[in-house]
Every structure is written in structure tokens, then in C-alpha cells.
Amino acid sequence: MANASGEPEKVGDDFERELRNGFGALGRDRGACLREDVLERLLHGGLSAAEIASARAHIGACGLCELRLANLESIVAPPESGFRRIRIRAWRVMMHPAFAYALLLLVAVPSVIRIWPRKAVVSGARVVPPVPVSFSVNMPVEPAIEGVPVINLNRERGSDNGTSAAVLAVPTAAEAATTGVAGGGFFALAFYYPEIRGHHYLAEVVSQAGGAHQTVRLPTVRLATSDGMGNFQLLCRRASFPRGSYTLKVWDEGRTSSEGDEYGFEVR
Amino acid sequence: MKPSAYEGLNDQQLAHLFEAAGDQTAFEWLVRRNGPGVIRYCAALLRNPAAGEDVSRVVFSRVARHIGSFRGENFSGWLYRIARNECLNALASQRRAAILTEELGNAVARESNREPAAPPEHPLQEILRQELPLLQNEQRTCLMLFYMEGYSYEEVAAYTDLTVGGVKSHIQNGKNALRKSMERRRQKEEKAGELRRGPIGPAPVVE
Numbered sequence: 001m002a003n004a005s006g007e008p009e010k011v012g013d014d015f016e017r018e019l020r021n022g023f024g025a026l027g028r029d030r031g032a033c034l035r036e037d038v039l040e041r042l043l044h045g046g047l048s049a050a051e052i053a054s055a056r057a058h059i060g061a062c063g064l065c066e067l068r069l070a071n072l073e074s075i076v077a078p079p080e081s082g083f084r085r086i087r088i089r090a091w092r093v094m095m096h097p098a099f100a101y102a103l104l105l106l107v108a109v110p111s112v113i114r115i116w117p118r119k120a121v122v123s124g125a126r127v128v129p130p131v132p133v134s135f136s137v138n139m140p141v142e143p144a145i146e147g148v149p150v151i152n153l154n155r156e157r158g159s160d161n162g163t164s165a166a167v168l169a170v171p172t173a174a175e176a177a178t179t180g181v182a183g184g185g186f187f188a189l190a191f192y193y194p195e196i197r198g199h200h201y202l203a204e205v206v207s208q209a210g211g212a213h214q215t216v217r218l219p220t221v222r223l224a225t226s227d228g229m230g231n232f233q234l235l236c237r238r239a240s241f242p243r244g245s246y247t248l249k250v251w252d253e254g255r256t257s258s259e260g261d262e263y264g265f266e267v268r
Numbered sequence: 269m270k271p272s273a274y275e276g277l278n279d280q281q282l283a284h285l286f287e288a289a290g291d292q293t294a295f296e297w298l299v300r301r302n303g304p305g306v307i308r309y310c311a312a313l314l315r316n317p318a319a320g321e322d323v324s325r326v327v328f329s330r331v332a333r334h335i336g337s338f339r340g341e342n343f344s345g346w347l348y349r350i351a352r353n354e355c356l357n358a359l360a361s362q363r364r365a366a367i368l369t370e371e372l373g374n375a376v377a378r379e380s381n382r383e384p385a386a387p388p389e390h391p392l393q394e395i396l397r398q399e400l401p402l403l404q405n406e407q408r409t410c411l412m413l414f415y416m417e418g419y420s421y422e423e424v425a426a427y428t429d430l431t432v433g434g435v436k437s438h439i440q441n442g443k444n445a446l447r448k449s450m451e452r453r454r455q456k457e458e459k460a461g462e463l464r465r466g467p468i469g470p471a472p473v474v475e
Binding site for chain 1: 337346349350352353356357359360361367368389390391393395396397400401405408411412413417427428446447
């Protein structure tokens with residue numbers, strides 16, 4: 001059998017001949033082609049199970065009807081439901097490049113204008129506050145009360161923070177009474193901690209032996225010398241601090257003490 | 269809307285105007301612009317200029333009826349898909365008429381007791397029935413149009429919107445896939461036959 005374009009059949013190709021005969025036999029008893037309305041109802045429903053089976057059997061043996069069905073599917077799409085339409089539109093919006101840029105801006109801008117709290121720089125096991133060098137060195141530390149000795153706990157960035165604890169020989173009340181030094185009953189701890197407006201901070205002074213002497217909640221407004229830029233002063237009663245080494249722990253109220261900063265000092 | 273205003277609109281805009289506001293003038297402009305092309309296309313597919321004109325009328329009535337299905341991407345592509353489908357419908361109608369004539373002939377033959385004997389089932393018939401649905405859609409369609417319907421490569425390409433090279437490739441790949449699956453089937457049958465026969469024992473000794 002020659003095909004419709006008159007191309008010669010390959011001589012000796014048994015498979016080709018078999019295929020032609022097989023297809024011919026398959027198409028012989030397929031019956032009449034399906035009407036258009038039947039194809040439409042096959043697509044969108046409306047045929048009984050027997051009608052569907054019969055239509056499918058015909059389509060399986062008729063290239064023309066199979067093609068018609070595929071074409072019809074692409075031409076007459078079922079009416080879109082409201083929800084589907086919204087979903088498609090939402091998907092189109094999300095796939096638009098402008099949406100990606102907007103999303104990026106939403107993430108980048110708050111971080112640039114520091115809506116989120118700044119994170120301290122982690123250096124080894126210790127947390128070092130980001131203190132500008134000139135700021136911590138040159139800052140004049142004003143005592144909370146005139147004549148009260150101040151232990152400056154500020155350190156320079158890059159210095160060996162672990163070993164050099166601030167030391168101040170603070171006279172006891174009795175010594176102060178005999179030597180006439182003012183403010184003998186108190187001393188102040190001056191330190192820098194990155195302050196965020198509206199945040200509250202907790203401070204804890206721990207002796208070297210590990211016992212907590214006091215836990216002080218530090219609302220920033222109560223700190224007399226707080227300049228709103230993170231320069232805190234903590235007034236301490238001398239009698240509560242026997243001579244020895246101490247650690248001041250400062251941390252944000254919303255975090256744990258291990259996430260804060262530590263300042264070592266010594267009272268002699 | 270002034271008649272001159274339609275001139276500046278493209279097909280998509282005219283289609284939207286017709287869909288949204290039922291603007292008949294917009295539809296007339298669509299027909300005026302695309303009508304000649306659709307007639308030529310249908311005539312070429314059906315190889316019959318008169319039938320092409322008839323079918324193109326059906327095409328535009330279908331466009332008017334299903335304009336709600338137009339999603340607004342490419343009106344021309346959508347229109348020509350409809351035209352192609354209507355040509356296939358026309359071919360199917362012709363075939364329906366031929367089969368009805370044949371069935372009428374058979375009925376007459378039965379009446380006069382000269383019923384033609386039903387041809388025996390071809391061995392490949394059942395295999396094709398099972399294997400064809402497993403092929404890729406394009407391969408199956410091209411094979412069926414080429415071998416079953418007897419269309420040429422060019423005709424199959426026109427009906428399927430593929431290139432002639434693409435059609436040839438799909439037919440070749442489909443044939444290879446069929447050949448392989450038939451080989452597998454044959455081997456399986458042979459193995460099953462051997463199992464049924466059982467191992468060949470020693471020949472009986474006659475003393």
C-alpha cells in the first residue's frame with residue numbers, strides 16, 4: 001500500500017507492512033467519527049458511562065477524532081471560577097520581576113535603617129560590644145554623684161579584654177571618714193553597652209567565687225549619666241562589695257545573660 | 269465609538285471589546301481583517317476552495333460563540349486553532365457520510381442475503397490497541413494520521429501544526445517504540461511457551 005503522498009513503501013520492510021495492515025485493521029471497525037457536540041460533552045461532562053466508553057474506544061482508533069479532541073481542549077477552555085481566576089492573577093503578580101524587587105526592598109530597608117536590634121560582634125568566646133575606639137578612650141566619665149570614685153569598665157576594641165580588669169582602690173566608709181574622701185560609701189561602674197531606644201537592660205554583679213551579690217534592673221531613664229548612647233553608670237554601695245574580683249554582666253531584657261556582655265573589675 | 273477608532277486597535281483589543289461590551293463593529297473588524305487568511309487556510313487544509321469558504325463561516329460563528337474562552341494572549345493563534353479544528357470536523361463529517369453510505373450498502377446486502385464476510389482480526393490489531401495509548405501524544409497522533417488515515421507527511425504537519433521534519437521524527441520514534449514493545453511482548457510469549465512445554469527430557473529408550 002502506498003501512502004497518500006505517493007511515497008513508495010520500503011520494499012522488504014516487513015514491520016512497515018505489518019504496521020500498515022495492523023493500523024488498517026484497527027481503523028476498519030471504529031465506526032463513524034464523533035460529532036462535535038459529543039466531543040464537547042466528553043470534555044466538559046454530560047455523557048453517560050456507556051457513551052464515554054464508546055467515545056473513548058472510537059478515539060483510540062481514530063487519529064482524526066483524537067486530534068479534534070486535543071484541539072477542542074485548547075480552544076474551549078472550561079469557564080474559570082472566581083477563585084481560579086484570582087489564583088491565576090495572584091500567580092501572575094508573584095511571577096512578575098517587580099514583585100521580587102519589592103520583596104527584596106521589604107527585607108533590605110528595615111535592616112538598613114536598623115529597625116532590628118544590632119548584634120554585638122562575637123570575638124572568640126566573649127562578646128565584645130562595638131565600641132568606637134575614640135569614644136571609649138576619650139569619653140570623660142562623669143560620676144553619678146560628685147566625688148564618687150568611678151571604675152571605668154570601657155575597653156578598647158582589640159585590647160586583651162580577658163585579662164585586664166579595671167581596678168580601683170575604693171576606700172571603705174570608715175577609711176573615708178578618717179581620710180576625708182567624699183563619697184566613701186559608694187562607687188560607680190561606668191561602662192558602654194550598645195543601647196537601643198526603648199529597650200531595658202538587666203545587670204548582674206557576680207563575684208569571682210560565683211555568687212550573685214545583686215541583680216539590678218536598669219531602666220535607662222534612671223541612669224543619671226546615661227546619655228542615651230549607651231554610656232551607663234551604675235552606682236554601687238561600697239559595703240556590699242568586699243575586696244575581690246567581680247564580673248558585671250549586662251544584657252538586653254529580652255535575651256539571656258549569656259547573650260550579653262561581661263566586664264571584669266576588682267575592688268581593693 | 270467612531271468607526272475610524274477601530275482601525276487603530278489590534279486584534280486582541282477588538283476581541284476584548286467584543287467580549288466585554290458585545291461590540292458588533294469590533295467583531296466585523298476582526299472578520300474583515302482575518303477572514304481572507306482563514307478562508308485560504310481552510311481551503312488549503314481541505315484542498316477545496318468552496319469547502320474552505322463554508323468552513324471559514326463556521327469558524328467565525330464559533331469565534332463569536334466562544335469568545336469568552338479567549339484568554340487574551342494571541343488572538344491569531346487562537347483563531348487558527350479554531351480554523352484547524354473546524355477543518356478536522358469537516359473531514360470527520362465527510363467520513364461519517366462515507367461510513368453511513370457503506371453501512372447502508374451492508375444493510376442492502378443483508379436484505380438480499382449477500383452479507384459480506386467480516387474480515388478476520390489482524391494479529392497486530394489487539395497489540396496496537398494496547399500499545400498505542402502508551403506512546404507520547406504527538407507520536408500516537410502522527411502514527412494514526414499517517415498509517416490509519418493515510419495522510420501524507422505534509423497533511424499531518426498541517427493538521428497537527430508541526431513541521432514536516434517534526435512529523436517524520438515523531439513517526440519514526442513512535443515506530444521504534446512500537447517495535448521495541450512488540451519485541452518484548454514476543455520474547456515474553458516465547459518464554460511463557462517454553463515454561464508451558466517444560467524441560468526437554470531424555471528420549472525414551474525402546475528395547
